Amino acid sequence: MARTTGSNGARTHAAIRAAATGLIYRQGFAAMNLRDLAAEVGIQPGSLYNHIDSKQALLFDLMQDHMAALLAGTDAALDAAGPALMDRLRAFLDHHVLYHMERREEIAIANSELRALEPENRARIVALRSAYEARLTALLREGVAAGLLSVPDVAVTAYAMLAMLTGICSWYRPDGRLGKEELVALHTALALNGILRRQHQA
Amino acid sequence: MARTTGSNGARTHAAIRAAATGLIYRQGFAAMNLRDLAAEVGIQPGSLYNHIDSKQALLFDLMQDHMAALLAGTDAALDAAGPALMDRLRAFLDHHVLYHMERREEIAIANSELRALEPENRARIVALRSAYEARLTALLREGVAAGLLSVPDVAVTAYAMLAMLTGICSWYRPDGRLGKEELVALHTALALNGILRRQHQA
Amino acid sequence: MARTTGSNGARTHAAIRAAATGLIYRQGFAAMNLRDLAAEVGIQPGSLYNHIDSKQALLFDLMQDHMAALLAGTDAALDAAGPALMDRLRAFLDHHVLYHMERREEIAIANSELRALEPENRARIVALRSAYEARLTALLREGVAAGLLSVPDVAVTAYAMLAMLTGICSWYRPDGRLGKEELVALHTALALNGILRRQHQA
Amino acid sequence: MARTTGSNGARTHAAIRAAATGLIYRQGFAAMNLRDLAAEVGIQPGSLYNHIDSKQALLFDLMQDHMAALLAGTDAALDAAGPALMDRLRAFLDHHVLYHMERREEIAIANSELRALEPENRARIVALRSAYEARLTALLREGVAAGLLSVPDVAVTAYAMLAMLTGICSWYRPDGRLGKEELVALHTALALNGILRRQHQA
DNA sequence: AATGAATGAGAGTTCATTCAT
DNA sequence: GATGAATGAACTCTCATTCAT
Incomplete structure (x- = not known):
C-alpha cells in the first residue's frame, strides 16, 4: 500500500x-x-x-548514522587527495577538523555516550570507531616506512592526534574569532609539526 | 565494598x-x-x-576538590622547575600528562560533568578551570615573546594542546603496553614539537 | 494469520x-x-x-452471540428429546457437556469475563445466563414433584451441577485420553447419580 | 540492627x-x-x-501462600479424620467446601490468574495445585480398590468433583439463604452420591 | 476497507529526598 | 550515624481510539 x-x-x-x-x-x-x-x-x-523503538534505539541510530557518515566523508576526502602520502595525511586531518567543527554535536555524542549504549549496541559502534582510527594509523605507518614521519608509537600517537583535533568540537562556535579555514590550517599544522621528521633529528 | x-x-x-x-x-x-x-x-x-547535602552537592565537592588539587600540583611542579621558561613549560606538560594518567577518573568527571552542575556551581568550577588554562597560556606567551615558540594563536593552541594531553585519560590503563614515563615523554615531545620555533621556519 | x-x-x-x-x-x-x-x-x-465499535463492544458481541447459541442449542436438544422428563434432563446434561467440550473457548470467556463488561452490557449477559440456568432448575423442580429426584435445594444444586459439568472446558483437549462420548456419559452419570432418588433413601 | x-x-x-x-x-x-x-x-x-518487588511478584506471593495454606489445612483435616477411608474422603470434601466458602477470594484468584503468571512462577504454582489434586485421586483409588466407590476414571472424576465443589466460591455470600454447615453437607453428599458404589450397580 | 500518524490518558516503576525512631 | 518506610514527582513506554488520506 x-x-x-x-x-x-x-x-x-x-x-x-x-x-x-x-x-x-x-x-x-x-x-x-x-x-x-x-x-x-x-x-x-x-x-x-x-x-x-525506544530511547536506547534512538541513541544507537544517531550514533551509527553519524559514524557511517564520518567514515564515508573521510574516504571521499582520501580519494580526492590522490596517491601521495602526505597529501592523503593532510586530507585526513583537514577533513577531521572541518567535520568536527561542522557536526560537533553528533561528534560530541559519539565520543561521550558510548557508555549509555547497551553492550551489543556499544560493540557495533566501537567497531566503526576502530575502523576510523585504522585509517589514520595506516597513514602513519606508511609515513614512517617512507622515512617521512617520526612516530615513536603509532597507536598512542594516533590517539593523541585525534584527541587534539577532536577537542575543537568542545569549544568551537561558528561566530567565533577565527574562521573555519584558519582553524583547520592551524590544527593540521600543529598536528603535522608534531610528527614530521626533520634533518637535525636522528 | x-x-x-x-x-x-x-x-x-x-x-x-x-x-x-x-x-x-x-x-x-x-x-x-x-x-x-x-x-x-x-x-x-x-x-x-x-x-x-544532596547528589548535586556531592558532585560539586568532588569537582572542586579535584580542580584545587590539580592547581596545587601544577604550581608545585612549576616551582620545582626553576625559572627557565622551557623547563617550566616542560614541567607543566609533564605534570599534566602524569596527573591525567594517575587520576583519570576525577579528570574525566571534571571534563564531562560540567553540564550536570547547577549554574552557580558551574561558574565556580569554570573559574578554576580557567585559572589552570591561564598557567599554560602565560607560558606560551612568554615563549613567543622570547622567540622560542611559534604559536599562531595562543588561546586556540592552548586548547588544542590540552585536549591532546587530556585525551590520554580516556584510554590509559595502568597495565598497558607502555609505562608512565614513556607515555609522558612521548606526549610532551609531541606537544612541544608542534610549537617549537625552528630555523628554517619563517 | x-x-x-x-x-x-x-x-x-x-x-x-x-x-x-x-x-x-x-x-x-x-x-x-x-x-x-x-x-x-x-x-x-x-x-x-x-x-x-470498541474493544468493549467486541467482547459484548462475542458473549451475546455465544449465549444465544448455547440457548438455541439447548432448546433444540430438549425439543429432540421428547416429553419424558428424564429424557429431557439427560438431554440437557448431555448437550451441556458436549457443547462445553466443543466450544470451550467461548464458554471460558462467558464465564470469566463478566466482570470486564460495562454494567449495562453485563446485565444483558446475566439475563441470558439466568435463562439458561432456569432451563435446568425447571427440570429439577419437575423431577422432584414427580418423585424421581432427591434435591435438597434446587438453586444450589443446579449451580453445583453446572459448575461440575462446566469444569470440563478448563482441561479438555481434543487429543486427550478419553473420547467425547465417553466424557459425556461419564459426566452425565456422575451428575445424575448425585440427585437420583433411590428406594433405600428416605 | x-x-x-x-x-x-x-x-x-x-x-x-x-x-x-x-x-x-x-x-x-x-x-x-x-x-x-x-x-x-x-x-x-x-x-x-x-x-x-513487582506487580507480578505480588501475585505470585499471594498465590503461593494461598496454595501452601490450602495444602496445610487439607493435611490437618485428613490427620484429624483418622485412618478410615470414608472418613478421610468425607474430611477432604468437607474441608474443601468450607475452605472455598471462607477464602473464596484467594481461591478464585488461584483458579483464574494462572495465566497471568510468568512461566517460571506458573510452573511452581501448578506443582502445588497438582499436589493438592493428588490428595483426592489417592483417596479415590483407595476407595475403588476397597470396593467402596464406583469411579469409571479417577483423574476425570477428580477434576469433575473439584470443579463442582469449587464452584461454590463463585456465588457464595456469607449472608445468603443457607448457612455454611448446610452448604457443606449438601455439597459433600452430592459429590459422594455420584461415586458411592451401590448394591444394584454392577 | 485500510493505512500510518497522532492523541491523551494511564500503566508499572524509579528516583532523590525526608524523617521518626 | 544508621535505618526503613514514606513521599511526590518524574520516568519510559503502552494503550484504545481517532482521523485525514
Missing part, C-alpha cells in the same frame, strides 16, 4: 532525530527525557513511539 | 566520595543513582544524607 | 472475532491488546475500527 | 496483600492497577515498592 501523499511521518522522524541530537549534546543522554524531546518536536510523548 | 567494622563518619564520607567517583566515571552523573552508591558503600540510601 | 487475498469486510470481521476469541481465552480480556489482535488478523490496529 | 519499634512496615505489607486480594478478585490481575491498590492502602504508588 503506497505511502499516503502528504503524510509527514518522515518529516516527524527527522525532526525527532534533530531535536534529540541537540538535547543529548546539551544535557547528555541520561539527563534528556522524552517529554522534553516530544515537546521540542511538537508532539505528545507517546507519539515518539510511532517513529522510534 | 563491605561495611568496615568500627567505621566512623569520616571514613564513611571518604568511602562515599571514592565510590561516587568510580560510579560517575563509569556511568555518568545523571545515570548514577544513589541506591547503587549506597549499596557500594554498604549503607542504606537514606544514610547518605548524614554525609552529603 | 496471513492476509487473505481478495478478503472482504465480512471475512475480516469473522477473522477478528475468531482471533479475539482465542486471545481473550488465552490471556483474558484486560490483558489482550488490540495491537496483537490486529497483528493476528493481519491488519493495522486502526483498521479494526472499520469492523468493531 | 533491630527493627524500630512502632515501625509499621509489616502492617503496610499485610494491608497491601489484603487490598490486592480484594482488587484482583473483583477486577482481575491485569485490570487491577497499582495506583488503585496504593490508594486503598493509603500510600503513594511508589511506596508499594518498599514492600513488593
Whole structure:
C-alpha cells in the first residue's frame, strides 16, 4: 500500500532525530527525557513511539548514522587527495577538523555516550570507531616506512592526534574569532609539526 | 565494598566520595543513582544524607576538590622547575600528562560533568578551570615573546594542546603496553614539537 | 494469520472475532491488546475500527452471540428429546457437556469475563445466563414433584451441577485420553447419580 | 540492627496483600492497577515498592501462600479424620467446601490468574495445585480398590468433583439463604452420591 | 476497507529526598 | 550515624481510539 501523499511521518522522524541530537549534546543522554524531546518536536510523548523503538534505539541510530557518515566523508576526502602520502595525511586531518567543527554535536555524542549504549549496541559502534582510527594509523605507518614521519608509537600517537583535533568540537562556535579555514590550517599544522621528521633529528 | 567494622563518619564520607567517583566515571552523573552508591558503600540510601547535602552537592565537592588539587600540583611542579621558561613549560606538560594518567577518573568527571552542575556551581568550577588554562597560556606567551615558540594563536593552541594531553585519560590503563614515563615523554615531545620555533621556519 | 487475498469486510470481521476469541481465552480480556489482535488478523490496529465499535463492544458481541447459541442449542436438544422428563434432563446434561467440550473457548470467556463488561452490557449477559440456568432448575423442580429426584435445594444444586459439568472446558483437549462420548456419559452419570432418588433413601 | 519499634512496615505489607486480594478478585490481575491498590492502602504508588518487588511478584506471593495454606489445612483435616477411608474422603470434601466458602477470594484468584503468571512462577504454582489434586485421586483409588466407590476414571472424576465443589466460591455470600454447615453437607453428599458404589450397580 | 500518524490518558516503576525512631 | 518506610514527582513506554488520506 503506497505511502499516503502528504503524510509527514518522515518529516516527524527527522525532526525527532534533530531535536534529540541537540538535547543529548546539551544535557547528555541520561539527563534528556522524552517529554522534553516530544515537546521540542511538537508532539505528545507517546507519539515518539510511532517513529522510534525506544530511547536506547534512538541513541544507537544517531550514533551509527553519524559514524557511517564520518567514515564515508573521510574516504571521499582520501580519494580526492590522490596517491601521495602526505597529501592523503593532510586530507585526513583537514577533513577531521572541518567535520568536527561542522557536526560537533553528533561528534560530541559519539565520543561521550558510548557508555549509555547497551553492550551489543556499544560493540557495533566501537567497531566503526576502530575502523576510523585504522585509517589514520595506516597513514602513519606508511609515513614512517617512507622515512617521512617520526612516530615513536603509532597507536598512542594516533590517539593523541585525534584527541587534539577532536577537542575543537568542545569549544568551537561558528561566530567565533577565527574562521573555519584558519582553524583547520592551524590544527593540521600543529598536528603535522608534531610528527614530521626533520634533518637535525636522528 | 563491605561495611568496615568500627567505621566512623569520616571514613564513611571518604568511602562515599571514592565510590561516587568510580560510579560517575563509569556511568555518568545523571545515570548514577544513589541506591547503587549506597549499596557500594554498604549503607542504606537514606544514610547518605548524614554525609552529603544532596547528589548535586556531592558532585560539586568532588569537582572542586579535584580542580584545587590539580592547581596545587601544577604550581608545585612549576616551582620545582626553576625559572627557565622551557623547563617550566616542560614541567607543566609533564605534570599534566602524569596527573591525567594517575587520576583519570576525577579528570574525566571534571571534563564531562560540567553540564550536570547547577549554574552557580558551574561558574565556580569554570573559574578554576580557567585559572589552570591561564598557567599554560602565560607560558606560551612568554615563549613567543622570547622567540622560542611559534604559536599562531595562543588561546586556540592552548586548547588544542590540552585536549591532546587530556585525551590520554580516556584510554590509559595502568597495565598497558607502555609505562608512565614513556607515555609522558612521548606526549610532551609531541606537544612541544608542534610549537617549537625552528630555523628554517619563517 | 496471513492476509487473505481478495478478503472482504465480512471475512475480516469473522477473522477478528475468531482471533479475539482465542486471545481473550488465552490471556483474558484486560490483558489482550488490540495491537496483537490486529497483528493476528493481519491488519493495522486502526483498521479494526472499520469492523468493531470498541474493544468493549467486541467482547459484548462475542458473549451475546455465544449465549444465544448455547440457548438455541439447548432448546433444540430438549425439543429432540421428547416429553419424558428424564429424557429431557439427560438431554440437557448431555448437550451441556458436549457443547462445553466443543466450544470451550467461548464458554471460558462467558464465564470469566463478566466482570470486564460495562454494567449495562453485563446485565444483558446475566439475563441470558439466568435463562439458561432456569432451563435446568425447571427440570429439577419437575423431577422432584414427580418423585424421581432427591434435591435438597434446587438453586444450589443446579449451580453445583453446572459448575461440575462446566469444569470440563478448563482441561479438555481434543487429543486427550478419553473420547467425547465417553466424557459425556461419564459426566452425565456422575451428575445424575448425585440427585437420583433411590428406594433405600428416605 | 533491630527493627524500630512502632515501625509499621509489616502492617503496610499485610494491608497491601489484603487490598490486592480484594482488587484482583473483583477486577482481575491485569485490570487491577497499582495506583488503585496504593490508594486503598493509603500510600503513594511508589511506596508499594518498599514492600513488593513487582506487580507480578505480588501475585505470585499471594498465590503461593494461598496454595501452601490450602495444602496445610487439607493435611490437618485428613490427620484429624483418622485412618478410615470414608472418613478421610468425607474430611477432604468437607474441608474443601468450607475452605472455598471462607477464602473464596484467594481461591478464585488461584483458579483464574494462572495465566497471568510468568512461566517460571506458573510452573511452581501448578506443582502445588497438582499436589493438592493428588490428595483426592489417592483417596479415590483407595476407595475403588476397597470396593467402596464406583469411579469409571479417577483423574476425570477428580477434576469433575473439584470443579463442582469449587464452584461454590463463585456465588457464595456469607449472608445468603443457607448457612455454611448446610452448604457443606449438601455439597459433600452430592459429590459422594455420584461415586458411592451401590448394591444394584454392577 | 485500510493505512500510518497522532492523541491523551494511564500503566508499572524509579528516583532523590525526608524523617521518626 | 544508621535505618526503613514514606513521599511526590518524574520516568519510559503502552494503550484504545481517532482521523485525514
